[in-house]
Amino acid sequence: MLNSFDYLCPKNTQEAIQLLLDNQGGEILAGGTDLLPELKDKSTTDKVLIDIKKCSDLQGIEKQDDFLSIGALTTIREIRLSNIIKEKYKALRDAADVFGCLEIRNRATIGGNIVHASPGAEYGTPLFCFEAQVEIAGPNGSRVMPIDSFWFDLGRVELKKGEILKRILLPKIDSQVPSGYLRLSRVKGMDLASLGVSVVVINPGQADKREIRVAMAAVQRTPYRNSAVEELLSFKGIDSNLIEKAKQMLAASIAPRESSLRAKPAYKKAMVGVLMEKILKNLHIL
Ligand SMILES: Cc1cc2nc3c(=O)[nH]c(=O)nc-3n(C[C@H](O)[C@H](O)[C@H](O)COP(=O)(O)OP(=O)(O)OC[C@H]3O[C@@H](n4cnc5c(N)ncnc54)[C@H](O)[C@@H]3O)c2cc1C
The missing domain is CATH 3.30.43.10 (Uridine Diphospho-n-acetylenolpyruvylglucosamine Reductase, domain 2)
Incomplete structure (x- = not known):
């Protein structure tokens, strides 16, 4: 009780x-x-x-001049039903598709997911890949900061006494920015992620201008991007040798904890590159 x-x-x-x-x-x-x-x-x-459910300024998904604003109280169901998220920020939609069950998606909010800051949380990797910012409301007004500074440790975010996460700001997308999220979990149906990967591709049509971002969940205390792997894959054509090298580098870059209930480190190391490759194939980059 x-x-x-x-x-x-x-x-x-x-x-x-x-x-x-x-x-x-x-x-x-x-x-x-x-x-x-x-x-x-x-x-x-x-x-x-x-x-805080009655705080209307924490609700809703809204297109603004330079960004898409997602109120902290936006539920996972609302994200799943949003057309603009499906069209422009597909990794967020993919995360909603695998999130909990209907009842949980109806109640759970994106703000709660971020502030709880679990290493395997569904919204870590897509937001890190899109380089989202967060707006925080407090006694002295509002402040904005990058998501990867806000979410700084396991279960810990940059909120001071009296502060509330107000909204998430995603950079405006005018052209095509393909993105995707995949996760592994122990059971089909409802379980938290044992491993999650998001990929975002900027300028997909021109290999020499193409930037590939990769973020991982449940591999360390916070969501994690590896700049060496992103540099290796960006601004050039990708062949199978390059992908194999990137997969090896990803595996070597993570040191998941042995005590995880959901998956052993060796399994995560073996699978992290596989998920990345699968997303790149789904996005027709490979
Ligand atoms: C059965 C079940 C299945 C689940 N499945 C998944 C899953 O598949 N993927 C996943 O990632 N998670 C899952 N979760 C975990 C949980 O549903 C999510 O983390 C959810 O997004 C939390 O949001 P909430 O609104 O319920 O947060 P709450 O429980 O209301 O709050 C969580 C924490 O954040 C703080 N908080 C919330 N909003 C704000 C705000 N705006 N400003 C400041 N502090 C705030 C609260 O004080 C609290 O400390 C599951 C949970 C259950 C029980």
Whole structure:
């Protein structure tokens, strides 16, 4: 049975920020799919749950001049149903397709996925590959920072006292930017990723201008891009020798923890390049 907690439901983000400042043990509640199981397990009682679901400025997917704005409260289902995400940011759609189950996708939010900062979280690698930024609202206004500075360690993000993740900003895409995400998990159906890979290809039509970005999940404490592999694959044609070299470099660049419940390091090393190659084939780059 869940412990009883104080529960507050602010009407807007400013009120939520004030409640975070005023309440020792105040914790943001979005979809609750990470937080509530954790609170149940820890038998904690000193928390004050601050439910942000009524904060309208944290909701919705919106095209803006220079970027696509995804509110922190956007659910995985909303991402899955979004046409602009399907057309321009396909890796985010792929992640939604394999995420949990219908009930979880209806409640879980992209903001909660990022702030929880699990190494295998579905939204790490696509957002790292698109070089997303995050906007944070706090007592002194808003600030924007790159996702890979925000998400800096296992379970840890750059949020100070009284701050709330407001939205995710994806760079505007005018031309074709093919992207994809694949993951491995232990069971078909519902399980967290034992390994995840995203690939984003900038300028796909011209090999000499083509930039290939590759990010991996569940291989270290945070989502991870290897610049040497990206340099090897970018700005030139790719043949099977180059791909084999890239796969070897990817495997050598990761040191997954032995204690993972979901997959052994040797398996992750063997499969990480296979997933990358498969995505490149799906995107017709190979
Ligand atoms: C059955 C099940 C299946 C799952 N399957 C998957 C899966 O396939 N892939 C996957 O990646 N995850 C999965 N998860 C984990 C979870 O659903 C996701 O991480 C989800 O995106 C968390 O979002 P939420 O809105 O539920 O977050 P919450 O549980 O509400 O919050 C998570 C944490 O983030 C904080 N937080 C939330 N929003 C904000 C904000 N805007 N600003 C500041 N802090 C905030 C909360 O205080 C809390 O610490 C699964 C969970 C369950 C229970």
